[in-house]
Amino acid sequence: MKTRVKICGLKEAEHIKVAAEAGAAYVGFNFFAKSPRFVSFDQARELALQTPIGVAKVGLVVNVENAFLDDLLAKVPLDMIQLHGHETPERVAEVREIYGLPVIKAFGIASIEDTKNIDVYGAVADQLLVDAKPPKDAKMLGGNGITFDWTLVKRKFWPKPWMLAGGLTVENVASAIQMTGAKQVDLSSGVESAPGVKDPDLIRAFIKAAMQEPAPKLS
Numbered sequence: 001m002k003t004r005v006k007i008c009g010l011k012e013a014e015h016i017k018v019a020a021e022a023g024a025a026y027v028g029f030n031f032f033a034k035s036p037r038f039v040s041f042d043q044a045r046e047l048a049l050q051t052p053i054g055v056a057k058v059g060l061v062v063n064v065e066n067a068f069l070d071d072l073l074a075k076v077p078l079d080m081i082q083l084h085g086h087e088t089p090e091r092v093a094e095v096r097e098i099y100g101l102p103v104i105k106a107f108g109i110a111s112i113e114d115t116k117n118i119d120v121y122g123a124v125a126d127q128l129l130v131d132a133k134p135p136k137d138a139k140m141l142g143g144n145g146i147t148f149d150w151t152l153v154k155r156k157f158w159p160k161p162w163m164l165a166g167g168l169t170v171e172n173v174a175s176a177i178q179m180t181g182a183k184q185v186d187l188s189s190g191v192e193s194a195p196g197v198k199d200p201d202l203i204r205a206f207i208k209a210a211m212q213e214p215a216p217k218l219s
């Protein structure tokens with residue numbers, strides 16, 4: 001099986017087309033207002049309607065209330081919700097139950113301590129996303145373009161499918177897959193020419209590099 005790629009923070013229909021043609025399994029729309037990748041509900045609706053069938057449309061939110069999700073999902077035809085804040089396992093279960101969509105729960109990892117809770121979330125989330133923990137002064141909980149110590153998540157057998165994220169690039173993605181055993185990878189900054197500005201050539205090159213690397217069979 002080929003590695004599955006999620007390109008996050010897409011803002012242009014043309015870039016979604018490029019990602020889909022190159023083989024992306026997921027595209028992500030970012031609804032965190034302070035992000036350079038932020039899209040409004042109206043923009044995301046247009047992008048979602050132009051996303052080819054077969055590519056999962058993921059909505060990324062950070063610590064939002066139901067009222068926000070009510071408005072979002074009334075407007076944007078999403079396939080999955082990515083919770084990228086400090087949501088509790090109970091909140092993950094609640095979002096899944098209320099909205100009836102699969103939920104990806106993200107975790108910031110900097111030490112072994114940060115991996116301890118993941119099993120608990122594995123019981124309630126549909127997928128897990130292990131990302132670099134942001135620096136203390138960071139304004140965003142993700143999308144910071146920094147890697148973490150991949151040995152912390154090496155060949156993990158969490159109860160749900162998981163994605164590796166955090167500072168992935170065309171140069172390091174093969175090593176990241178080989179070292180961790182990740183079958184799915186996610187990125188944002190590594191395919192940008194400036195914060196929030198995706199580069200179609202980098203998107204193509206990254207997906208090619210990630211998919212050339214066969215997702216390892218874990219023993």
Ligand SMILES: O=C(O)c1ccccc1NCC(=O)[C@H](O)[C@H](O)COP(=O)(O)O
Pocket residue numbers: 008009028030032035036037060062084131140141142143144145146165166167168186187188189190
């Ligand atoms: O990307 C953002 O701007 C962002 C803002 C706030 C919370 C999460 C955010 N991104 C989450 C993602 O899924 C990113 O793809 C992931 O953190 C990896 O980002 P990068 O290190 O830039 O590849």
